[in-house]
Every structure is written in structure tokens, then in C-alpha cells.
Amino acid sequence: MKTEQKPLLSGYGSETTAKEIIAGQELRGKTAIVTGGHGGIGLETTRALVEAGATVIVGARNVEHAREILAPLPNVEVIRLDLMDPNSVDEFATEFLKSDRALDLLILNAGVSFPPEIKDARGYDTHFATNYLGHFQLTNRLWETLKRSGNAQVISLSSIGHMTGPIDFEDLHFTKRPYDKNISYGESKTACSLFAIELDQRGQAFGIRAFAVHPGAILSGLVRHLSNEDLAAWGVTRKEDGTYSSSGGFKTVEQGAATSVWCAVSPMLNGKGGVYCEDCDIAEAVSADSQLQRGVRPWAIDPASAKKLWAISEELLNIPHDMIPNNRK
Incomplete structure (x- = not known):
């Protein structure tokens, strides 16, 4: 059943934190990646x-670094994963599958933003390979364990960066056009949104629902590749100690995580999926020429583009077409 791309008026907003969303939720016995x-x-x-x-x-x-950071938290495991390396993705999935657990939540959060032009060993664009294609491969490898849950959610982190434009399917890796870090990033985030649209279509018959999430603008390590001039255009200053200050308009990390957590646990989304969300609600669908720094553009939720991207991704990764069956009527 198709979910309308229309706000639910959830009662939350841009300042809601992940802690507020998770309050009162019970996830004992659930497994998340x-x-x-x-x-x-x-x-x-x-x-x-x-x-x-x-x-x-x-x-x-970096497993050791991650374990050091996560040491204070209970019930956390770390497995090495390099999304630009298809062998690493396969090894991660194999290691998880050994535990024979159902997977209830798959949150595709990792990503890169605005690096200089870099291609992986396959010649694939860094943004596309890391933000989208590695996650596509991982989800395919984990398909059976998601099915085993019977009520799994997959959350794909997109971005307002998708507003730069639709995907150029004829030049995914910038071999024909000059590299533009903003367009490259934006197209990868459009891909993340389209992935959720098509995955939800294929997964809902098995109790798997998917959501695309714009977490909001956050000053994190992901902006480290931006020049001081780029940052200044956003009203941001890089300090000598490597931290940042801004004139406003940015979320805290606690606020930035809220929409992912809302999509993972909110009962308001029961029976729903295949939508782009922001500020702990389903986002408004806006016109292609909208200059608003919110809402989702039509090319990021277009079913035909989502289906096309899925087929191309299977070809790029040599994944059998029937690994995640197409349930379109």
C-alpha cells in the first residue's frame, strides 16, 4: 500500500532530540545495525x-577506534565495514549472518560529503559508492535476515542536498562531465531516497518498510573537506582547534539523529513506508523549482527513477535480479 508523501503533523519538529523520541520505547530483544x-x-x-x-x-x-568510543554503551558490537570496498561489505554481512539473528532495524547512516574527486578501485565516484551503492549491496546481503524479523525498518539517510537535481544516469561517475562536489553529493543523496522508495515497494509484502531521512544541517566532521570559503557561504567559521561556529540554522547531533530514530520506532508509521522524512515527520512534496531548504523534490521520490536505479545497481554489483524480488503489480 502506497503511503502519501504528506506530513502527518506528528507533534515533533526540528528541535526534537533522539532522546525525546526514544523515551518510553521498548526495544529489548530487537537487533539493529x-x-x-x-x-x-x-x-x-x-x-x-x-x-x-x-x-x-x-x-x-576503524574497529578499534569505534570500540573505544562505544565502550561506555552496553549491548553494542562492532564489525569492520568499508562501504567503498565490496569485499568488506560482503565480509560484514557474512559475519553478522553467522549469528543467525533476525534484523529488525537497518540504519544506513554512514557517508562522506564533499571530498575532492576520488574514485574507488572500480572507478566509481566516492559519493555514489559510499553513500549509496555500498548500502545497496549491504541491504541485499541482509535481505533474508530482514525478512526473518517480520517487522523490519530500513532507514536510508538522504539529505536536502538532493535539491541540486536528478541523477544523471548516463554519467554516474563523472567520466563525461567535470566533477562537481555539490552535484556529486546531491545525486548520491537522491539515490539514497530513491533506494528507500523501491525497497519499500519490494519489501512490504515481507514486513519490511523503508524510509528516506533528511537529518537536517549538522556541523560535524562530514564538512571537513569544505574550504573556508565554502563554509563562509553557509555562515560557518572553522576555528583553529578544528571545531566550527555558525550564525545559526544548524541542528545539534542529538537533534540530527531524531528523525532516523523516529522512523525506526514511531507507531505513527505503522503500515507506512516509501516516503522521505524530515524533522520527525513525513516531509512535504515540493515543486522541482522550489528554493525552500526543506521538502522533497519530485525526482527524489519518482517510482520510475527508483526502479531504474535499482536495476542499474544490480548490474554494477553483479547481483542476481531475483535476490530481492520485484513485487510491483
Whole structure:
């Protein structure tokens, strides 16, 4: 059943924190995976889920560093995961599958933003490979354990950056056009949204629902690749100690994690999925030419584009077409 891309008037907002969302929730016996769950909004997401009693598996490139950060939290496990390396993605999934657990929550949180032009060993654009394609591969590998839950949620972190425009399906890796870090980032986040649209269509018959999330603008380590001039355009100053100050308009990490947690646990979303969410609510669908720094543009929730991207992704990864069956009527 298709969910309307229309706010539910949840009663929450941009200043709501993950702690407020998780209050009173009971997740004992539930298992969650949070990629990049040891830093920034990922860490706050992990903290909230653990507080409600869930067991959380964190995917991290540097396992020892992640374990050190997460040591104060109970019921957290760390498995190495490099989303740019398909072998690492497979190894992470294999390690998790050994535990024979159902997977109730899959939060695709890890990502990169605005690096210089870098391609992986396959020649794939860094933004596309890390933010989207690695997560697509991981979800496919974990499909059976998501089905086993019977009531799983997959949360794919998108961004308002999707407003830069639709995906150029003819040049995903910037081999024909000049590299533009803003367009590259924006297209990867459009891909993350389209992924949730198509995954929800395929998964709902098995009790799997998917959501795309814009966490909001947060001053975290993800902006480290931006120049001082780029930051200044956003009203941000980089301090000598590596931290940032701003003239306002940014969320705290606690607020940034709130929408992911809301999509994971809110009873308001029971029976719903395949929508783009922000500020702890389903976002408003806005026009393609909207200049608002909120809402979702039509190309990020277009079913035909979502289906096309899925097929291309299967080809890029040599994934069998029937691994996650297409249930479209």
C-alpha cells in the first residue's frame, strides 16, 4: 500500500532530540545495525537505540577506534565495514549472518560529503559508492535476515542536498562531465531516497518498510573537506582547534539523529513506508523549482527513477535480479 508523501503533523519538529523520541520505547530483544554508528548522528542513534534496550551492531572502518568510543554503551558490537570496498561489505554481512539473528532495524547512516574527486578501485565516484551503492549491496546481503524479523525498518539517510537535481544516469561517475562536489553529493543523496522508495515497494509484502531521512544541517566532521570559503557561504567559521561556529540554522547531533530514530520506532508509521522524512515527520512534496531548504523534490521520490536505479545497481554489483524480488503489480 502506497503511503502519501504528506506530513502527518506528528507533534515533533526540528528541535526534537533522539532522546525525546526514544523515551518510553521498548526495544529489548530487537537487533539493529547502524553503519557509522560511532560518530556524529550515528553515535546518537546508537545511544538512543541502546537506551531502549536494543542490541546494536555498528559498522566501522576503524574497529578499534569505534570500540573505544562505544565502550561506555552496553549491548553494542562492532564489525569492520568499508562501504567503498565490496569485499568488506560482503565480509560484514557474512559475519553478522553467522549469528543467525533476525534484523529488525537497518540504519544506513554512514557517508562522506564533499571530498575532492576520488574514485574507488572500480572507478566509481566516492559519493555514489559510499553513500549509496555500498548500502545497496549491504541491504541485499541482509535481505533474508530482514525478512526473518517480520517487522523490519530500513532507514536510508538522504539529505536536502538532493535539491541540486536528478541523477544523471548516463554519467554516474563523472567520466563525461567535470566533477562537481555539490552535484556529486546531491545525486548520491537522491539515490539514497530513491533506494528507500523501491525497497519499500519490494519489501512490504515481507514486513519490511523503508524510509528516506533528511537529518537536517549538522556541523560535524562530514564538512571537513569544505574550504573556508565554502563554509563562509553557509555562515560557518572553522576555528583553529578544528571545531566550527555558525550564525545559526544548524541542528545539534542529538537533534540530527531524531528523525532516523523516529522512523525506526514511531507507531505513527505503522503500515507506512516509501516516503522521505524530515524533522520527525513525513516531509512535504515540493515543486522541482522550489528554493525552500526543506521538502522533497519530485525526482527524489519518482517510482520510475527508483526502479531504474535499482536495476542499474544490480548490474554494477553483479547481483542476481531475483535476490530481492520485484513485487510491483
